[in-house]
Amino acid sequence: xxxxxxxxxxxxxxxxxxxxxxxxxxxxxxxTRERVLSAIAATNFAPNARGQALASRRSRTIVLLFPxxxxxxxxxxxxxxxxxxxxxxxxxxxxMISVSDDPYEETERAARRGFADGVLVMEVExxxxxVALLQARDFPFALIGHQRDNAGIDFVDLDFAHAIGLCLDHxxxxxHRRVGLxxxxxPTRSASYGPSSRSREAFTAGLAxxxxxxxxxxxxxxxxxxxxIVSRITATDPGMTGLIANSPQLVPGMLRAGRAAGLDVPxxxxxxxxxxxxxxxxxxxxxxxxxxxxxxxxxxxxxxxxARLEDGPASRPTQHLLRGDLTLRGTTGPAPRRPPPP
Amino acid sequence: xxxxxxxxxxxxxxxxxxxxxxxxxxxxxxxTRERVLSAIAATNFAPNARGQALASRRSRTIVLLFPxxxxxxxxxxxxxxxxxxxxxxxxxxxxMISVSDDPYEETERAARRGFADGVLVMEVExxxxxVALLQARDFPFALIGHQRDNAGIDFVDLDFAHAIGLCLDHxxxxxHRRVGLxxxxxPTRSASYGPSSRSREAFTAGLAxxxxxxxxxxxxxxxxxxxxIVSRITATDPGMTGLIANSPQLVPGMLRAGRAAGLDVPxxxxxxxxxxxxxxxxxxxxxxxxxxxxxxxxxxxxxxxxARLEDGPASRPTQHLLRGDLTLRGTTGPAPRRPPPP
DNA sequence: CTGAAAGCGCTTACAG
DNA sequence: CTGAAAGCGCTTACAG
Numbered sequence: 001x002x003x004x005x006x007x008x009x010x011x012x013x014x015x016x017x018x019x020x021x022x023x024x025x026x027x028x029x030x031x032t033r034e035r036v037l038s039a040i041a042a043t044n045f046a047p048n049a050r051g052q053a054l055a056s057r058r059s060r061t062i063v064l065l066f067p068x069x070x071x072x073x074x075x076x077x078x079x080x081x082x083x084x085x086x087x088x089x090x091x092x093x094x095x096m097i098s099v100s101d102d103p104y105e106e107t108e109r110a111a112r113r114g115f116a117d118g119v120l121v122m123e124v125e126x127x128x129x130x131v132a133l134l135q136a137r138d139f140p141f142a143l144i145g146h147q148r149d150n151a152g153i154d155f156v157d158l159d160f161a162h163a164i165g166l167c168l169d170h171x172x173x174x175x176h177r178r179v180g181l182x183x184x185x186x187p188t189r190s191a192s193y194g195p196s197s198r199s200r201e202a203f204t205a206g207l208a209x210x211x212x213x214x215x216x217x218x219x220x221x222x223x224x225x226x227x228x229i230v231s232r233i234t235a236t237d238p239g240m241t242g243l244i245a246n247s248p249q250l251v252p253g254m255l256r257a258g259r260a261a262g263l264d265v266p267x268x269x270x271x272x273x274x275x276x277x278x279x280x281x282x283x284x285x286x287x288x289x290x291x292x293x294x295x296x297x298x299x300x301x302x303x304x305x306x307a308r309l310e311d312g313p314a315s316r317p318t319q320h321l322l323r324g325d326l327t328l329r330g331t332t333g334p335a336p337r338r339p340p341p342p
Numbered sequence: 343x344x345x346x347x348x349x350x351x352x353x354x355x356x357x358x359x360x361x362x363x364x365x366x367x368x369x370x371x372x373x374t375r376e377r378v379l380s381a382i383a384a385t386n387f388a389p390n391a392r393g394q395a396l397a398s399r400r401s402r403t404i405v406l407l408f409p410x411x412x413x414x415x416x417x418x419x420x421x422x423x424x425x426x427x428x429x430x431x432x433x434x435x436x437x438m439i440s441v442s443d444d445p446y447e448e449t450e451r452a453a454r455r456g457f458a459d460g461v462l463v464m465e466v467e468x469x470x471x472x473v474a475l476l477q478a479r480d481f482p483f484a485l486i487g488h489q490r491d492n493a494g495i496d497f498v499d500l501d502f503a504h505a506i507g508l509c510l511d512h513x514x515x516x517x518h519r520r521v522g523l524x525x526x527x528x529p530t531r532s533a534s535y536g537p538s539s540r541s542r543e544a545f546t547a548g549l550a551x552x553x554x555x556x557x558x559x560x561x562x563x564x565x566x567x568x569x570x571i572v573s574r575i576t577a578t579d580p581g582m583t584g585l586i587a588n589s590p591q592l593v594p595g596m597l598r599a600g601r602a603a604g605l606d607v608p609x610x611x612x613x614x615x616x617x618x619x620x621x622x623x624x625x626x627x628x629x630x631x632x633x634x635x636x637x638x639x640x641x642x643x644x645x646x647x648x649a650r651l652e653d654g655p656a657s658r659p660t661q662h663l664l665r666g667d668l669t670l671r672g673t674t675g676p677a678p679r680r681p682p683p684p
Numbered sequence: 685c686t687g688a689a690a691g692c693g694c695t696t697a698c699a700g
Numbered sequence: 701c702t703g704a705a706a707g708c709g710c711t712t713a714c715a716g
Contacts (some may be wrong), residue, residue, distance in 0.1 A: 074420070358703065
């Protein structure tokens, strides 16, 4: 591989001139620039990223910081990744993906070793130790998710309270009187995992104002997680005719349990979820859902982080709390006249 | 952040001694090592990855080279990523994910810019220009997938011919006489995309030996892709009672089309897929499938590439053609006595 | 408008 | 067993 020194020799100029032609950071005369450019072409030169990173103290790399990935291999996580990659690429940044059983240690590693310029933190808790660490170290970051206290922090998140409110409104309008919210239990995240706690609160608070009663269920985010809960519900609480899944991963099991109990969706049982457009469409049957703009959140997260890297710590933070729309796709319907068969 | 020079000063030794304590590449006296180690602890030092990368000419980073990701955001791709990440992490490597509308250009970029030590190529074609490029440039790589000619190349792939054979055996044993294979059309990949062409060939060749007749269908890898094909089949070719999906993403649409035509799965129509255990289990209903060991393929791919990076180009290549097992989960059954209602 | 040189933070021959 | 020094391939003040 040709180095910048090779190009300089080839063009008969100094190494720094080659560098400045590439960066545009000082004006170069027409003829000199020509010679350099054709030398670059002739040697098939491309600047070495390692040399650039060391000299400029910028690697143009960001890290997407997943906690343990294995628990949630769903399409929605891939959508976050996809959005992040798209935006990073548009800005000339590379993206590393980091996954660990020990997210805190992994965060520290990213901040200390300096292979990347900043990190995008996923699956944020209300008081996330990773965030405290990054702040203490003054290492650039942005959140996909948000904490309880977000002063000065760049973040993008779904407005879970709003989403749950839309679900309750919808079910109430359809005449359901008793509803359930299923929250996936994420092994590595504590009880203060943002989406779970915010949905839980909104659900609890939102029941009364709509004249509903309901119950919260926590289950493994697996195929059988939703199945077991809904089996129990159909067996013991037939009046609960409307169900909300905080994650689309629970839904296949929920549908199966409904079917096993002889219930038709949506005639006997209404099921809705928080799910990206894509995931809701691909499901079988397509799901009535509040749209979870996962790709856009990945995009905005990368956007914020890169802006922070380029503008420095001074500029004021960007905070996006996105509201999803309700899209009807047929898994919810009017509450059954009388409770379905036991 | 403390540098190695800080540590050296703190310990009263030379910078090189600190480096050697860390690398273990020469013997250090007990007392000296002690002083260095406690200086490292006192300064909270961690070696700077950029300096290491430049000096050692190794970044301990590999790139996972996806073609355009947007077409296939499925769980199975996430499983490849997950396997790669797990293994990379065990070896102290970082993983970059790269996605592009122009995979060739992206490959060239990775090889020229030198931000990574090697690349893992996904979605390989029978004669993949990216592979030719990497070979010409002598840039380390391994394939998840394989070409027609694989001399000297490290790769891991599913044995698609074997998998399709298992499917045909299974359907033939169940008494099906006429079967279909659905291949997802991947926009960015040409007709010579490995999995499609190998499955196609095995299917065509395998029909006769089992006394079957059948047909091939190519459809968009979307929710509606499988739907449209199966709608047509049920309308025009009711004797086709066994269907194989080369990708699980087609299945939800296929099931929906079956249902819309008033057909029961598996009583009237048998559907099976090539799908990872996880994806097949999570589907609703769970799918009879030939297991696609996506996580393991990600692991093996990373393993091979890292071995190549550590051992150099001399050692002979590793080539894994994995065979998946058939797992029955209830979407296939005996062929109906007479063709189902039209 | 351009060049010579210092320096980014390491690794690793070269010396002793 | 340890140190002084060259060098990895760039960027960017410092000079002119």
